[in-house]
Amino acid sequence: MTRSFHQIACESETLATSLDSGNEATALLIVSGGNEIRAGAHGGMAQLARRIAEQGFPVLRYDRRGIGESSGENREFPGSADEIAAAARFLRQQQPQVSKIIAFGNCDAATALALFGPDAGIDGYVLANPWVIETSDKRDSEKSLPSSAAIRSRYWDRIKNPRTIIDLLSGKIDFRKLLKGLMQASKVEENSALSIRLRNALSRLDRDSQILLAKRDTTARAFLATWNSPDFATLRASTGITLETLDSASHSFADQAAKDWLAGKLIEALRQA
Known part of the structure; x- marks a missing residue:
């Protein structure tokens, strides 16, 4: 295994790339989420790439x-189709034995892959924590308020925790504030336009995909x-998409247990391609 660095053409611009070589006929394309560089959060993607290439x-x-x-x-993730296509094309050129490309993306990269992957010749997808929250500016996404559905889920977890009852009885939790939060979370909201667009994109994927x-x-x-x-009822019934969860709050799978779980899922997807 060797790691090399390249500048590849994307329309009139260039993309900085890192390639970990391998002998297998299936390759992994990692698409960064948000505005992360290819090394990922604190080098996590670079470590993940090396771990996969060692196989x-x-x-x-x-x-x-x-x-x-x-x-x-x-151009943010909605304008990233050309980058995905250019990267996939370069990967095939540099590793001519490759017959299949599995693509992995987290957050808005997962959404971008579902939207644009088929046109880039992607053969399989591993999509982590897909982004469905509509914002006026994705660069401010970290400041966006979570959806009512996400708030409901968080409150439900708190209510199921026996510690919450103890804290309520002891006064550590303000009952009125908790009730107000539950009322706010109970508001029913429509799915965002982005989530509907993602649903339509996922339904068009003719290859097995993992979420x-x-x-x-x-x-x-x-x-x-x-x-x-x-x-999403029809999509849930599809046999082409599997969904798995990890009991973690780490968005970028940063702790060791999450890293191991993610790497295992990617290696499994590559071996089964």
């Missing part, structure tokens, strides 16, 4: 246009509520 699978990561060492304007959720993460809670809504 013989080539792995390509890249910085989206306008991010990290890539040139051009950051992975860190179930105590706010983004994952919002997606899960959307997934369980009537709008």
